Amino acid sequence: MTPWTVDRGCPASCAADPDPRVPLGELARRYAALTYSLTRAVARGDRLAEPAALRAEARAVLGALGVGLEVAGDDRLSVRGAAVGTLVVANHISWLDVIALLAVEPVSVLAKREVGQWPVIGALARRAGTRFIDRDGSPRELPGIVAELREALRGGASVVVFPQATTWCSASGGRFRRAVFQAAVDAGAPVRPATVEYRQSGAPSTAAAFLGTEEFTASLRRVAGARELGGRVTVHAPMWGTDRRELAAAARRAVLGAGATPVPNVPAV
Known part of the structure; x- marks a missing residue:
């Protein structure tokens, strides 16, 4: 296994149907x-x-x-006063993660290429400055992606990346790939870890998870049908470093260590 290897993530069956649900009239609204x-x-x-x-x-x-939104820790993703952009690294549960993070602070997003092909949402993502990558492409493409991220950070742009590279049903799943952290090292940019979690009626929930080969419309129907579904974004203290391995490990500890609640049946890391 190499630093470029993508974990397979959780299967679609890990995403639970919402309980309780909203009435059909509210769903239509x-x-x-x-x-x-x-x-x-x-x-x-x-x-x-x-x-x-x-x-x-x-x-x-x-x-x-x-979907409600709670923000804990800092109230923004980018680091105030930095001469370069911020590499924001978050765990990945759902397509909803991007919307929740943009609701905290608009920054560029590094997303899988398939998102750009989704009806309406793909067009919006492109207009919002999303950077698309081929998640399953050749490892030879990744140095170019790292170089693009480095130049974006040097130019003052802050970028959200999901170093797990695929979705898991809770924050506690998956390794952090180290490659993207090299861009922060090269640019002398701060790394800002963020934890994304979802709860329904106050309890940890996988209703928002978008997993495996599931169709987007199925995930959307589950999210829209959930009563009292809320997202929580915890923005952690920034960190700097000169070693991508150490940065990746420290960022993962931050993401998992402050309020990230494991959900039952999450595959072991």
Whole structure:
């Protein structure tokens, strides 16, 4: 196994159906609200890349889906006063992670190429400045991705990456691939760990998880149908380093160590 190897992640069966669910009437209202929010976002055109607009639209999508958001720790992802951008590293549970993080602070996102092909959402992602990669591509492509990240950070752009490279049903799953941390080392940029978690009615939940070969529409239906579903983003203290192995290990400890609640049946790391 090499530093480039992608873990297989959780199977789709790890994503639990929401309990309790909203009534059908409320589900229809949420779909209508989501359609309105996405239509308005599309109408913004290139203005969607403006931080205030992007944050507002991310919060509107969460609101349309009935998903609450709690932010703990720092109130922003990028590091104040840094001369370069911030490499934000978070665990990966769902497509909803990106929306939750953008609702905290609009930054660029490194996402799998398939996201750019999703109807409407793909177009919005491109306009928001998302950087797409082939998650299952050749390892020879990864040095180029690292170089692109390095230049983005040197240019002052903050970028969210998911070093687990695939989704798990809770924050406690998966290794952190070290490659992306090299970009922060080369750019002299801070690394900001963030923990993303989801709860329903106050209890840890996998209802928001988007796993395996599941279709996006199935995951969306589960999220929209969940009553009292909430996301929590814990923004940890920034860290610097000159060794990508040490940075990756320290970031993973931060992500798992502050409030990350294991969910039953999560595969062992």
